[in-house]
Amino acid sequence: MYLRCLNTLSAGGLRTVSSGSLAKRFHLNSAQIRKDLAYFGEFGVRGVGYDVHALRDHLTKILGLDRKHNVGIIGSGRLGTALAHYYGFDGANFEIGALFDSDPNKIGKTIGDVKVFDIKDFSSIAKRDNIEVAVIAVPAADAQNVLDLVVDAGIRAVMNFAPVPLKVIDDVKLKTVDLTTSLESLAYYLASDANGKNPKPNSTRHRKRI
Amino acid sequence: MYLRCLNTLSAGGLRTVSSGSLAKRFHLNSAQIRKDLAYFGEFGVRGVGYDVHALRDHLTKILGLDRKHNVGIIGSGRLGTALAHYYGFDGANFEIGALFDSDPNKIGKTIGDVKVFDIKDFSSIAKRDNIEVAVIAVPAADAQNVLDLVVDAGIRAVMNFAPVPLKVIDDVKLKTVDLTTSLESLAYYLASDANGKNPKPNSTRHRKRI
Numbered sequence: 539m540y541l542r543c544l545n546t547l548s549a550g551g552l553r554t555v556s557s558g559s560l561a562k563r564f565h566l567n568s569a570q571i572r573k574d575l576a577y578f579g580e581f582g583v584r585g586v587g588y589d590v591h592a593l594r595d596h597l598t599k600i601l602g603l604d605r606k607h608n609v610g611i612i613g614s615g616r617l618g619t620a621l622a623h624y625y626g627f628d629g630a631n632f633e634i635g636a637l638f639d640s641d642p643n644k645i646g647k648t649i650g651d652v653k654v655f656d657i658k659d660f661s662s663i664a665k666r667d668n669i670e671v672a673v674i675a676v677p678a679a680d681a682q683n684v685l686d687l688v689v690d691a692g693i694r695a696v697m698n699f700a701p702v703p704l705k706v707i708d709d710v711k712l713k714t715v716d717l718t719t720s721l722e723s724l725a726y727y728l729a730s731d732a733n734g735k736n737p738k739p740n741s742t743r744h745r746k747r748i
Numbered sequence: 749m750y751l752r753c754l755n756t757l758s759a760g761g762l763r764t765v766s767s768g769s770l771a772k773r774f775h776l777n778s779a780q781i782r783k784d785l786a787y788f789g790e791f792g793v794r795g796v797g798y799d800v801h802a803l804r805d806h807l808t809k810i811l812g813l814d815r816k817h818n819v820g821i822i823g824s825g826r827l828g829t830a831l832a833h834y835y836g837f838d839g840a841n842f843e844i845g846a847l848f849d850s851d852p853n854k855i856g857k858t859i860g861d862v863k864v865f866d867i868k869d870f871s872s873i874a875k876r877d878n879i880e881v882a883v884i885a886v887p888a889a890d891a892q893n894v895l896d897l898v899v900d901a902g903i904r905a906v907m908n909f910a911p912v913p914l915k916v917i918d919d920v921k922l923k924t925v926d927l928t929t930s931l932e933s934l935a936y937y938l939a940s941d942a943n944g945k946n947p948k949p950n951s952t953r954h955r956k957r958i
Contacts, residue, residue: 539929542888542911565915601932602939609931620830624927632931671934678752694941695934701752705775711937713930717834719749720923721819721842722811724881724905727921729812731904 539564540575541601544594556587608635608668610693612684613675614644614654617699621673622652635667657684661691671695678702685712749774750785751811754804766797818845818878820903822894823885824854824864827909831883832862845877867894871901881905888912895922 543564547555557575561568575581578600581593598604611618614637622634637654639645645656655663663669672688674681674696681700688696689710698704698714706712753774757765767785771778785791788810791803808814821828824847832844847864849855855866865873873879882898884891884906891910898906899920908914908924916922 539911539913541932565913600936600939602935602937603932607935607938616830616833620826620834623826624830631935670938671931695938697930697934701749703749703775709941711934713934715925715927715930716749717925720907720925721881722751722813724907724921724923725812725817725841726810727812728817728880728905729810731919 540571541594541597541603544590544597547590548594552590554587555590557582559587603631606630607632607670609633609671609673610636610638610660610664610667610669610688611652611673611675612638612657612660612688613677614639614641614647614649615675618673618675619649621675621699622649632671635669636663638663657687660687664688664691664693669693671697674698674700676700750781751804751807751813754800754807757800758804762800764797765800767792769797813841816840817842817880819843819881819883820846820848820870820874820877820879820898821862821883821885822848822867822870822898823887824849824851824857824859825885828883828885829859831885831909832859842881845879846873848873867897870897874898874901874903879903881907884908884910886910 540560543560544555547563557568557571560566560571572582575588575593578596581596582588609632611621611634614622618637618639622637634652637649637652638657638660639654640657644654647654664672670693672693672695674684674688676684678700679702681698681702682704685696685698685704685706689707694710696706696710696712698712699717700714701716701718704712704714753770754765757773767778767781770776770781782792785798785803788806791806792798819842821831821844824832828847828849832847844862847859847862848867848870849864850867854864857864874882880903882903882905884894884898886894888910889912891908891912892914895906895908895914895916899917904920906916906920906922908922909927910924911926911928914922914924
């Protein structure tokens with residue numbers, strides 16, 4: 539998030555920025571900002587602020603975003619296809635190298651610029667195209683098998699969209715994004731609010747409802 | 749997640765299930781399961797297990813999933829369009845009622861079954877169609893304005909996909925899903941691992957790399 543903030547500032551021509559100014563611009567707490575950034579080294583000068591470019595370059599490197607990472611998406615259904623088109627997944631830092639599916643009707647097709655390969659060929663394609671990150675966009679019932687398969691192929695960073703808990707070995711980083719559960723948690727909020735269960739720190743609403 | 753588990757079991761014809769069996773099936777811890785479910789009431793019978801249907805119906809109600817919620821998506825770009833098609837967002841518990849955009853070229857079009865309305869008409873369309881949940885799928889720079897607009901229109905549950913921290917009043921539930929940051933955290937894992945910084949609880953790998 540800091541890196542994204544710094545990129546915005548840099549694009550706007552700013553050379554230095556104070557933690558207070560960062561806090562205001564991005565609705566963050568300035569003490570937290572100073573603490574977070576101190577974790578990476580000494581970037582701030584008291585009374586002057588942070589050197590935008592130096593801090594940006596340093597964070598870029600720390601985050602491993604000084605080079606592109608090839609991404610393979612397993613599952614070329616609606617979600618997989620959508621992700622293949624998503625700018626955040628196919629932009630400056632990441633590139634969708636390949637889609638994979640087990641459906642013969644989908645294998646061999648091209649979605650956008652991305653070809654759909656047979657999931658059976660994952661290991662060889664991943665090696666050939668230097669795929670480092672796997673995105674799992676298959677139904678819940680297939681997700682564990684797919685995870686095992688990509689891990690066996692040497693993938694160490696996995697993003698899972700299947701709404702199911704998965705087991706993974708220690709040296710693989712698994713990030714699960716469960717869109718359905720996120721949405722359901724909103725329904726829960728609405729339901730518990732209807733029952734008067736949500737805490738309301740302020741007794742009056744801040745905005746008038748129309 | 750429990751509800752999803754129970755739905756799967758119910759579809760398979762199971763009437764009762766033990767916490768131990770739930771734990772095995774779904775890679776969960778049985779003590780945690782008992783603790784979590786006890787939070788909602790007394791559903792388990794010692795030595796017998798949980799009544800699948802009763803527990804399922806109860807969780808469904810608690811989660812507010814005993815009725816459909818209409819969802820409005822703001823932003824009909826790639827992500828908004830993808831979400832409009834996503835089964836998790838347009839299935840049993842949720843229905844995409846409308847898309848909204850400010851781009852005259854998009855307003856009036858129909859994506860799938862969903863019409864794109866002028867964002868200016870959000871308040872009246874939301875009221876007419878009983879939209880309860882807003883999904884923000886606009887660029888980061890526009891996200892706060894869109895959030896303020898939907899909250900002013902009376903929306904109390906918001907899912908935000910824009911990679912930016914947003915400010916919201918106390919009685920609105922805001923859930924941010926930042927796909928880009930999730931992906932970047934994987935790049936960080938790969939980078940810090942290359943520098944030998946990732947903890948490896950076991951000195952040998954569990955699986956042989958091919």
